[in-house]
Amino acid sequence: MKKQMLSRLFAVMCVAVLAFSLTACGSDKKAVESAAKTFMTYCDDGDFTSAQKMCSSSVARSFNIDRLDEKYQDSVYSAFSNEGIQKSDLSPSTQNAIDDLLKYVKKSVIKSYTINDDYDDDTKSLTVKVTMISDFDNSAYNTAVSNLGETYVRQHQSELMSTYASGGEKALMVKILDGIMPEAVQQAKTKMIDSATTQDYIWKLTFKKNKSGDWIIVRVKETRVK
DSSP states (O other), X not given: XXXXXXXXXXXXXXXXXXXXXXXXXXXXXHHHHHHHHHHHHHHHTXXXXXXXXXXXXXXXXXXXXXXXXXXXXXXXXXXXXXXXXXXXXSOHHHHHHHHHHHHHHHHHSEEEEEEOSOOBTTTTEEEEEEEEEEEOOHHHHHHHHHHHHHHHHHHTHHHHHHHHHHHHHHHHHHHHHHHHHHXXXXXXXXXXXXXXXXXXXXXXEEEEEOTTSOEEEEEEEEEEOO
């Protein structure tokens, strides 16, 4: 009788240990998948500041996440600075239109993503299939903006001549930019960003708990899908 009781007790203990071990494995999987989903949601929304906080410093640098906002700002305003025009020279409405475009670009970088069901508990990693913008066709956009500029100049000729007389070429350029920028931004969205070609990638994300107990990405391996 004692032997039977001990056997049953041992069997119950084994089942309990097995159940606990399975739950423990599953908890890491759930947590890592949740962290991956949060990270990808940030990236998909163009919220790279929040995405950076979920990465180690080396991953943030390798992905350029640590300066994406600055990079996009520079890419837009550098074209104006070549003409001697600074951000502060432009009207608030023009600056707002540019900020809106930057947000749209960041949100459009990732077109779609799928978190694969291939979690590896040994390495705390999984893969994500990501579809990203790869190239822009600027021809249609350049034509549209050129037409916008020509139309604006034709419709505001006397006003622009007065601006040029009082402020020179820089003032004239600023006046034209302020006049066409809201519509130019819409043209950029439809004729350049929305029609951009895409490329599929596989991101292998490896996670690790930091000192605060949060799961962060410590390694990313990107593979281009042919």
